[in-house]
Amino acid sequence: MIGRITQQGMQQATLRHLQSNLSRMSELQQQASSGKAITKPSDDPAGTVDAMRIRGDQRATAQHARNAADAVGWLSTVDTALLSSTSLLRQARDLTVQGASSGSLSQTARDALAAELDATAEALRAQANATYLGRSVFAGTSNAGEAFTMTETVIDAGTPDERTVPVYTFTGAGTGGVERRIADNTTVRVDSDGATVFGNGDESVFALLGNIAADLRNGVDVGGRLSEIDTRMDAMLGEVAAMGTRYKQVLEAQEAISAREVTLQSQLTSVEDVDLAETIVQLKMQEVAYQAALSATQRTLQPSLLDFLR
Missing domain, CATH: 1.20.1330.10 (f41 fragment of flagellin, N-terminal domain)
Structure with missing residues (x-):
């Protein structure tokens, strides 16, 4: 049995599709303007967890960097005094x-x-x-x-x-x-x-x-x-020899911390940031699809009695 497709059903379905297109286009516009693929946890729950973990590592690494800089100050003072x-x-x-x-x-x-x-x-x-x-x-x-x-x-x-x-x-x-x-x-x-x-x-x-x-x-x-x-x-x-050893250890730690900061930022970028070129292309495609949907809706939906009465 073939169900009857009413004019009202077509209108409701069309409206849902148009709203879905607008929502997706708004999402892409937000991503393009912010540069972020994740703006709220519901966007990507797994990615949000990864981003939070990476940000925690970044805070710990930043603290280690401050500690190492303070250590250099102490060791430099001791070294100068000993010499x-x-x-x-x-x-x-x-x-x-x-x-x-x-x-x-x-x-x-x-x-x-x-x-x-x-x-x-x-x-x-x-x-x-x-x-x-x-x-x-x-x-x-x-x-x-x-x-x-x-x-x-x-x-x-x-x-x-x-x-x-x-x-x-x-x-x-x-x-x-x-x-x-x-x-x-x-x-x-x-x-x-x-x-x-x-x-x-x-x-x-x-x-x-x-x-x-x-x-x-x-x-x-x-x-x-x-x-x-x-x-x-x-x-x-x-x-003096012992301080030299510790000083070298701290300097090497600073180099490792700098490298880790770059690595963590790269990891965070891969999780949170969008591919801007790809996002712009998708946004243009979505705009084209939306305009096409509007044009098709205009030709498909029949005028109502009220339209004739105008």
């Missing part, structure tokens, strides 16, 4: 060698060497108290303003030998260090243990230079102190 400290300690060693030349120096010359050593010790302490963004780079996780403080104490009080001597104290944290996460499973220490590099208390390099200066003033042979200076020099050079 300056090494140079100062070499100067102190040269002064000690001069002071060890017994019989060739007057007491005035020895006093002058002692004064230079005192100045070198203070310059070393300034390097040991280097800071980055207000944080001491040799004090670990401590929030102390200085990694090494200096106070003066009086010894042999009330005797002819009464004198004031400096006392150096390490104020840094005893354990742990400042770390930065530069990848999902990679962290790097960006500070340096001041107690290991410069020593602590009476064993510090500052106290050592002060003792050498005191020996020079008292006419004591300082030749035996050279091995102590060499021990502190070895500690500094070892830390």
Whole structure:
């Protein structure tokens, strides 16, 4: 049995098709103007999930990039301080060698060497108290303003030998260090243990230079102190090598982060963005189809009685 196709049914079907064409054309126009294939989750649920995952990876990568940049700042500060400290300690060693030349120096010359050593010790302490963004780079996780403080104490009080001597104290944290996460499973220490590099208390390099200066003033042979200076020099050079390794690790991480940022952006583009040329072609085809539908509808639908009455 063949069903009867009424004029009203033809009109309703035609209207539905025209509205569908308009909706598709509006969707293509929106994609062409925004450049995005996904404007709401219902456009592509699976693609939306992928885009959200990629954007999460982008945020994590951006944080790693900020961490790596901060790590470079810390490591650069530590490296500069260590190199300056090494140079100062070499100067102190040269002064000690001069002071060890017994019989060739007057007491005035020895006093002058002692004064230079005192100045070198203070310059070393300034390097040991280097800071980055207000944080001491040799004090670990401590929030102390200085990694090494200096106070003066009086010894042999009330005797002819009464004198004031400096006392150096390490104020840094005893354990742990400042770390930065530069990848999902990679962290790097960006500070340096001041107690290991410069020593602590009476064993510090500052106290050592002060003792050498005191020996020079008292006419004591300082030749035996050279091995102590060499021990502190070895500690500094070892830390310089360690910092160089960590610095290289962070620089390599920055290169990897930059490459990952490009990769993630490419992945997001492939999921979210439209092929503009293809979209424009589809839009033109849809416009042609819509115009053709209007023309066909005009010829197909018969005029109603009201049309005749006009």
